[in-house]
Amino acid sequence: MFRTMIYCLSILSVSLSCPADEKEPVKPEPIQVKATDWPWWRGPERNGIANPDQNPPLKWSATQYILWKSPIQGRGYSSPTVAGNRIFLASADTGNETQFVLCFDRSTGKQLWKTVVFTGGLSEKGNKKSTHASSTVACDGTKVYINFINDGAAYTSALTLDGRLIWQTKITDYIIHQGYGSSPAIYQDLVIVSADNKGGGAIAAMNRADGMLVWKIDRPKTPNYPSPIILEVAGKEQLLMTGCDLVTGIAPLTGKKLWEIEGATTECVTSTVTNGEVILTSGGYPKNHMAAVKADGSGEVVWENSNRMYVPSMLIQDNNIYSVTDNGVAVCWDVTNGKELWKGRLGGTFSSSPVLVGDRIYVTNESGETYIFRASPREFELLGENKLGTEVFATPTFCDSRIYMRVSQEGDGKRQEMLYCIGRK
Incomplete structure (x- = not known):
């Protein structure tokens, strides 16, 4: 899965580290994460399944089985990302209008650093449950990546493991409806992000080393919230997206659409899962909807119902x-x-x-x-x-x-x- 390739594309980027007229992207370092890490949204296999060779507690309380606890500055719904001896979180402080990334020591909980990515530019719009830091950090073992909405646009930023901001790329203009929580996905030499919104969003892939744009797909003008998920289904690895009244399979290295059908709902939040033959779609607006869709290019809907899994993602094990x-x-x-x-x-x-x-x-x-x-x-x-x-x-x-x-x-x-x-x- 983590093999590398050489790009032969002429690309442009909004980057802190590379001039916009540079033609050849920098070769990223290999992905260096361990089986005992949780390096990105939904875990190492991107499906919500943890390493089975562990035995976490069944019972705990504020005083029982708490090894350590640390205060988190600001507010956010970013889930903990664990890589090596570090834990990363995104957060935001509306009082001083900052969006930032925090790093903690995995063994002790001590805060190691805080890097402010944006100051100012926070919107007052959004659902009361949303925050300005709802995306989960992704880590490839050498850098961390985070998505923020700031000043009417979606940005992906990359930081070193010691918190130095090294590049930042604008993905698309963004109109906030409910909020934003799509998390970056790391795949081979790329970091892939999505930013569906009422103004017309995008799915984009950038070089992990320098943030240069490798490919970009324009999306419909509808709000939508899933993270891009790469899973092996129908014999190949596919980037899967639901919502915007579509279900889409994309070749993750090139951005080529493998197939696309009308389906799911306008607004989805959940990250899809698969048994290798079908993927599951679920949405909650304008209707409750759940379906199993073949991802072999046919787009056949195998079955569907009206259950509401709008926000929590699903799990699949043994069919x-x-x-x-x-x-x-x-x-x-x-x-x-x-x-x-x-x-x-x-x-x-x-x-x-x-x-x-x-x-x-x-x-x-x-x-x-x-x-x-x-x-x-x-x-x-x-x-x-x-x-x-x-x-x-x-x-x-x-x-x-x-x-x-x-x-x-x-x-x-x-x-x-x-x-x-x-x-x-």
């Missing part, structure tokens, strides 16, 4: 789909025919996505309650229920039997975000 609806119902379906196998009531409203660790699924609601249930098609089996903080929107990260959680605590009219490391000593 079984596991999901949590926005209103707190865990459900299991057969991916081949869409048959419901079981459902179980959890509680609360969910924006965070479930994560599969071995045969356990961990998912956290907006009130900070984490439910753990068995990944089994036979029946719904609740294994644990834990409470931490008063608000959680970010998806937890699982590495080396430890759970890294971004949690908000509110009290006495004040709100403070914390980064928790949960595990056994």
Whole structure:
């Protein structure tokens, strides 16, 4: 997956490090992430499945199994990115109008650095649940990449592991509707991003080394929120996008459309998953919708229903789909025919996505309650229920039997975000 190639494209870029008239992109360093890392959104395999060779706790509290906790400056829903001995988060402070990246020591939780990427340019528009730092950082082992909306445009920025800003590329103008939360995807020599919006957005790929644009696809003028996801399906690796009333398969190295059909809904949030034969689409506006679509070029819709998985992404294991609806119902379906196998009531409203660790699924609601249930098609089996903080929107990260959680605590009219490391000593 992480093989390299030589580009023979004439390209332009808005970059801090390279002149715009340079014709040959700089060769990026090889991707250097470990199996014990969680280097980007939805984990190493981009599907919400953690390394199964770990055993994170089933029970915890504010005092039990907390190895360390660190305050997070500002506000954001960026999930923890873990690479090497570092943890990265994006955040924003509306008081001084800054958007920044934070780095913490993985072992101790000590903050190592803070790099301000933008000052000023924050919009007051957006859903009350959105923030100015909802994208999750991606790390290739030598640099970190982050998306921000600032001053009416979408930008991707690259920083060194010690926090030095080295390039920044404008992707497209951006009109905020609900907000923005699309996270960068790393693929071979590229970092790939999306920025669908009412003004007409784009999907774009940049050279990881210098931010120079390699390819770019214009998108319809509709709001939409998924991150670009690269998965192997129908015998090839495809960049998959849902929403804008479309389902699209793209060759990630070139930007060539492999296939595209009308489908999904106008606005989607979830990141698609696959069993290798079909991909799952789900949306929540203007209607609730879920479907299994063949990604072999035919675009055939195998089955569909009207369930609402608008924000939390789904999981697939052994041809079984596991999901949590926005209103707190865990459900299991057969991916081949869409048959419901079981459902179980959890509680609360969910924006965070479930994560599969071995045969356990961990998912956290907006009130900070984490439910753990068995990944089994036979029946719904609740294994644990834990409470931490008063608000959680970010998806937890699982590495080396430890759970890294971004949690908000509110009290006495004040709100403070914390980064928790949960595990056994």
